[in-house]
Structures are given as C-alpha cells and as structure tokens.
Amino acid sequence: MREDGNMNKNYKVKTENITVDYGEKRALHGINLNVASNEVTALIGPSGCGKSTFIRCINRMNDLIDGCKVNGKILIDDEDINDQNMDVVELRAKVGMVFQKPNPFPKSIFDNVAYGPRIHGTVKNKEELENMVKKSLKRAGLWNEVHDRLDASGLSLSGGQQQRLCIARAIAVNPDILLMDEPCSALDPIATAVIEELINELKERYTIMIVTHSMQQAARLSQKTAYFHLGEMIEFDDTSNIFTNPKHEMTEAYISGKIG
C-alpha cells in the first residue's frame, strides 16, 4: 500500500481532535487518526500513553468508566458515534472488541459464541444459531479443536484457545471493526503466532485496530502504525515507513529500544 497522506479516501473510522479526561487528568490530547477499511492499524507506545484509551473510544467502552470524559468527533462510516441517535448497543455490535486478558464467560463454549447473536436477535432459529457458532469458531480457527466439546466450559480451554474463543464471540455478531487491546500479551509465543495468523486472515473481512507492546508484532501484522507518547500521537504512517524511516526522533528512540 502506498502512502496516501490525508487525501480524500473512504475511511472506515475517522477521529477528529479526540481528548479524553479521567477526572482532572488528561489522558489523550487531541488525536486525529483515520483508519481505512480492511487494514490492520497498530497502536504502539510505552505504557500509559493512551493507546488503550484511544481504541476504547471507538466502541464507547470509556462510557463505563466513572469520571471519564471523551471529547472530539469519531465517525464510523461517516456516522458520529457520540450522536444522540446512536445506540451504543448497536455500535458495539458493529465494533467488536477483544481484550488483553482472555475473558470468556463462565459458560459453555457454544453459549459463549452464541451469546451475541442471541441478544441481538440476528439469528431466527436454532439451526441458524448453530451455523453461526460454527462459522465463527471456524473463522477464529478454533472449530477443529473444540467441535466435539462445545458443551465444555469456555474456561476449560488453554489461554490461547480462550483468546480465540473471545475472537469468535466478537465476530459472531458480524462486526465491521475489531478492536484488539493487546490480545497476545497474556499468551505464550506459540499461541501468539496462531492469533497473529488469525488476524492476518481476519483483515480480509474486518477493519482491525490493535494495541500492542510488541514492535515485531506491529511490524508483522499492520499496514499502518501509530506511535503514541504521553497522550499524544507522535507519528502515524505506513508501518514500513515507521519502522524503517521514522520521521520523528521519539518514534525512532522507541522502536530502537532507547525509551519505553
């Protein structure tokens, strides 16, 4: 992919001047970041720089935190998600999220995946639901491992499997966008490799934003990378540019391991 700059292009997610305050403390200072469809955008930066806060704005998860205030404009498919007419439940069905620590429900594998379609009423009958679960588990690359024990608890799986179950659960509601908040940080390298491969496949269908502490992971997976530092977005560019030819000295210092 070539560098497009800020030329007219149909972005999936557009953010304008996002600021986030936790009470008195400002966590994000005016972020402008646009994400194109079917790309993987990686957010890197040292701990506490606001990467997670930023992606949690996209599906309004920050609403759940007391005293957290988000200002600025976030457009998904040119719709303002903070608009009064925007139903947050529908938004979150459209913008799936995978968390840092695998967090399957303490229910069966089947029920974990079926939960989203059930509450959103996207399936009409049991058969459709079963197909949906099967499809989602297949896309998450978990079907072959669990197809004979769908009734087992989601918690009986290994960490990597649990994380893929969470991905299956997120994609079972047919989202457009997947937000991943350090999805591999609790996993071993082998499970990480499996998830990374999965993300590569998923980008065919979904727009993915991933927060990661692993620069190699960002380099391997993403088309675009944003470097955050202390609540500011220092640099946002094609991943290849960021890692080979960073424009900003702080970015360079971070990716070469001098800070962070």
Added chain:
Amino acid sequence: MTDKKISPLTKKRYASEKRFKVYCVTALVLAMAILFTLLSSITVSSIPAFTQTHIEIDVYLDKEILDPNDTNDLQTILNEGPWRSLAKSSLREMIPGVTARKEKRELYGLVSIIAGDSIKSYVKENPNNIGKKVQIDIPSSDDIDLLIKGLIDRSLPEENRTVSNLQLKWLDQLVYEKRVSKHFAWKLFNHGDSREPEVAGLKGAIVGTLLTMFVTLIISFPIGVMTAVYLEEIAPSNRMTDFIEVNINNLAAVPSIVFGLLGLAVFIGYFDMPRSAPLVGGIVLALMTLPVIIIATRASLASIPPSIREAAYGIGASPLQVITHHVLPLAVPGILTGTIIGIARAAGETAPLLMIGMMAFIVDTPHKITDKATVMPAQIYMWANNPERSFESLTSAAILILLIILITMNALAIYLRKKYERRW
C-alpha cells in the same frame, strides 16, 4: 547433616515464626474448648427434656358416665365427658384406700393435670373402646418425671422435696407393676407452650419462627438484592450514593432493639397492625436484616471480575443484560450466603420482638401471619424465667433445637455456596 552455619538472624526469624504459630494454635484450642464446653453443657442439661415419664393407668370407659344422655355422638362425648374426674376415679381405683383429702391430692399429683385430656384423646382415637376397660399411658406430673429421671434426691427429708413419702410409696408400687415407662417427648414438637412443664412444647414457637422468617425473607430478600444491584451496578457514584452507603453500613450497626421500637411506633402504633403477630415481627426483622443482605450482595457483586462485565458490554449487551445474564448469576452464591446468614441472625433475635409483644405466653399454634405467636428465642427466654425445675432442662432443649435449626441454615448456606461457586 550440614555444617553450614545458620546466621543468628535466620535463627531468630525461625523462632518468631514458631512462636507465632504457637499463639495461633493456642487461640484455636481455646476457642474450641469454650465452644465445646458450651455445647456439651447445654446438651447434657437438655437430655432429660427429651424423654417423658408416663404412667399406665386402668380406665373403665363406662358408657353411662361418658354418655349419660345416650347420644352416641362422639363429638358430644368428647366435649362433655367428665374426663378429669374419670382420671381421678381411675387413680383411686388403682390405688385403693385413699380417702383423706390431702392424700387424694397427693394421689392426683402423680399424673399431669392434663391426665383427663390424655384419656379424651385416647377415646377420640379409639371410639370403639367405649364401654371397655382399657390401659392408658398418661404423662406423669413433672415432679414424678424428675424423680424417675433421678433429678430429685429421695434421701432428702420429706419437707425438702417436692415428692411426698406417700407418693414415693405409690410410685415404687407402680414401678414394681411395670406401669411406669419413659418415652421420647414428642410433645416438644407437637404441643404449644404451657404452664405445666410436662406438656410444654415448642410447636407454637417453631411455627411462629417459621412464619416470622417467611415474612422477613419475602420482604428483605427482594428489596435488599434490588437495592444492592442498584447501588453497585447502576447508580452513579456521587455524594448521594456515598451518603446512602454510609448509612446502610450504619444501619447494620444499629442495636436491634431500636428496630423493635420502630416497629412498635410505626407498624403497631401508626398502621394499627396486630400485636404479637409474625407479620410485624417479620417486618421488623426484615428491616434489621436488610443492611446485612445489601452489604453481602454488594460485596458479592463487587467480587465479580470486571473482565466479565467488559466482555458482555463489548459485544453489545445492554446494562440490564449484563446484570441479569452475567453478574447476578455469578453473584448468586454470595447473595444466598449473605441472605441465609442474615435470616439466621434474625431467627436468633429477641430484643426487637420484645417491643412488639412477641415475648408472650401463647399456647395456641399460629396458623397465619396475623395470629398471635411467639418465636424460639422468646420461648427460651420465657422458659428460662420459669421457676419450676423441669423448665431448666426444657430451656436447654429449646436452645439445642434452636442451635440445630441455625446450624442447619448455615450448613445450607455453605452447601449453596459450594454448589454454585464458579471460577473465572
């Protein structure tokens, strides 16, 4: 083994660890010893109350006496039969030669004053035996009961004991004739309270406690859980909710008698609800239990990991769905435990009930929540105040039964917690 030198610091550390362990074990042993002493002393002193002495007497169920008007109607016979005098005359026939008034009184004193009722209930169950000579087991008086159980010293001079020499003589004769027997005291569970220890039972108090706890549970559980869910999951955290939270914690520490005063003033005084009724008792205890349930439920809700909530919100569950599908089911064991412990505490409560008239001598077993009733702890207190010797063991027996009820409830709480406990 090893010639490696242990540094003095390490030695000191080991020693202090050892000392600490010794302190802990000592504390545990002491606690166990106290508990054991308490339980065993109650158990030992309650043993006599669980058996009851009966005397078998020959009764001639003379139809002409029982049914002088020849009605042949069982109900009339039961209602109008001269049961007491029949019991007395049967005793006189069994032990002939008693004529003096004082002696007669001593003779009648062998059996309980409800001897007539025992004959009556025998007839009620065996109406075909009217006109026959039958043998009926009749509860002995409490003094005879104590004597048979060895709780009255025969060697005392006559004026210092409640059983006279004459009674002793008759009793020995009856024992010789094998007419004296001890049975399990079922009356403990199927009789209400009475002034006579040989008939006093706990049925009224047990049913009263159950009715009261029913009212308490019905009121405090839904209100408590809903309040906790609102405060923990829905309410914004601001000064108002902080204020409410502090006051709920304060309520949990309010002396229970204050709730009784409130019940007296508000429910009985203002709303004109019946006195001594499980309805009012239940409401008062519900007020007392509410903070316990709210606090337990909130603690239980707060212990649900936020990752479960995030996961549910993340795929678009509404706040209500998050609560009903995920948070509440996971909090169930904690909520149940808190509720049962709160209810168990309420079941052992006396002070608030004192104010609303449930500390009363009530013979009839209540049938609905507006009937007059008493509860187990109140019954224990009243029996403990009774000067008659037999009430001593009855009191212990009642304590034991209350303890068994409470321990059963707590065991249920533990069982439920273990059953529904899930890991995440």
